[in-house]
Every structure is written in structure tokens, then in C-alpha cells.
Amino acid sequence: MxxxxxxxxxxxxxxxxxxxxxxxxxxxxxxxxxxxxxxxxxxxxxxxxxxxxxxxxxxxxxxxxxxxxxxSEKRNELSQKTKEIRLTPHIEEHDYDTKLRQIEKLLEAGKAVELNVRAQGKESKEAKALLERLLADLKGKGNKETGIQVSGKGAIVKLLPAR
Missing domain, CATH: 3.10.20.80 (Translation initiation factor 3 (IF-3), N-terminal domain)
Structure with missing residues (x-):
């Protein structure tokens, strides 16, 4: 106003x-x-x-x-939309490759991506390992906004597109 x-x-x-x-x-x-x-x-x-x-x-x-x-405020707000990708710790190799390609496309399109690995109990170590593997495979395509956050329900990390 x-x-x-x-x-x-x-x-x-x-x-x-x-x-x-x-x-x-x-x-x-x-x-x-x-x-x-x-x-x-x-x-x-x-x-x-x-x-x-x-x-x-x-x-x-x-x-x-x-x-x-x-x-310009609206444009900035739209560019900060975050897409959530959900995974499980026991993901098969071909599913992993598909998710990896999907994440790469989103990052190249300039969208932020939140990787969410659902895990229960002792699977949290596997969830963290999966996120670390994804981060290594996405090196150069995206940068971590947050560290890997492990909780009782799983592990989460947020990636921003590399500029």
C-alpha cells in the first residue's frame, strides 16, 4: 500500500x-x-x-x-520453492539412479531440493549414509544449505542449486 x-x-x-x-x-x-x-x-x-x-x-x-x-519479491519467492524428494534406506540401484537424475534436473532448473530419507530405529545410520552418497554424486550440481539432520524418523538435507 x-x-x-x-x-x-x-x-x-x-x-x-x-x-x-x-x-x-x-x-x-x-x-x-x-x-x-x-x-x-x-x-x-x-x-x-x-x-x-x-x-x-x-x-x-x-x-x-x-x-x-x-x-521482484514475487520472483524471489517463486525461485525459493523447495521440492521434497522422499527415499528409503533400502533403495535399489535403478531406483537410486532414477532419483539422482530427477534431483539433477530439479537443481539444473534452479529449484531447491529437500532430500528426505524415511527410516525407523537402527536404519538412521543407513539413511545418513544414503544422503552422503547422494551428496557425493551431486557434487558440483548443488550445495548443502543445511547439514544432514538425523532424527528418529530418518535423515534430511536441503540442497540449493549451484550458481
Missing amino acids: MIVNEQIKASEVLLTGIDGEDLGIVSRSEALALAKRHNVDLVCLSLMSSPPPCRLVSRSAAKQDMNAKKQ
Whole structure:
């Protein structure tokens, strides 16, 4: 949400001019008058500081900035999707090769992969060994974000694509 003109309630604002020049701390009414004089809007950049930083910009430029920021956040969020691959400690060789190819494709596509080996009781050592083997086979394709986490239910490791 964008806070503009009369929506700004602070008595003083830290003002930045149209061309990015620093105009210092001015009263809200003075800033609004300046905005009217130059036929632009007074846009609040953040409510987290006192006085709030504000800028004189055309409304269309401010909306474009906001939309660009939202799109880049969305793009970053999408690229951080994690795909979970589940395995068992007693995996057969051809199934292992299939999973390995699947993981390689996901990493090459830029997706993060969480490898989850389900194990019960004493199988946790085998689960950890399987993950270590997978990590060795995936060397250069992905980097560990976390170490191998072993629990009573199995072992998990998260891989990020190598960039």
C-alpha cells in the first residue's frame, strides 16, 4: 500500500526532491504545498522512522516503483520453492539412479531440493549414509544449505542449486 499526500499524518517529514536532492526535514504542510506547486505527489517511503522519509514524485512513477518491487519479491519467492524428494534406506540401484537424475534436473532448473530419507530405529545410520552418497554424486550440481539432520524418523538435507 502506498501512502500519499494527505494520508501522511506525521507533522514533519524528511523530504527528498523530484531529482533526488535532499531537502531536509520540513513540515507536512510545507511538503504538501511544494508537491502541489510542482504538480507531483508526496509519497511516504517508510513509516518505520521518525520523521518518515518522503519523496516528491509523479504518482505513475511511484506506482511503477511499487509494482516493480512487488514483482521482484514475487520472483524471489517463486525461485525459493523447495521440492521434497522422499527415499528409503533400502533403495535399489535403478531406483537410486532414477532419483539422482530427477534431483539433477530439479537443481539444473534452479529449484531447491529437500532430500528426505524415511527410516525407523537402527536404519538412521543407513539413511545418513544414503544422503552422503547422494551428496557425493551431486557434487558440483548443488550445495548443502543445511547439514544432514538425523532424527528418529530418518535423515534430511536441503540442497540449493549451484550458481
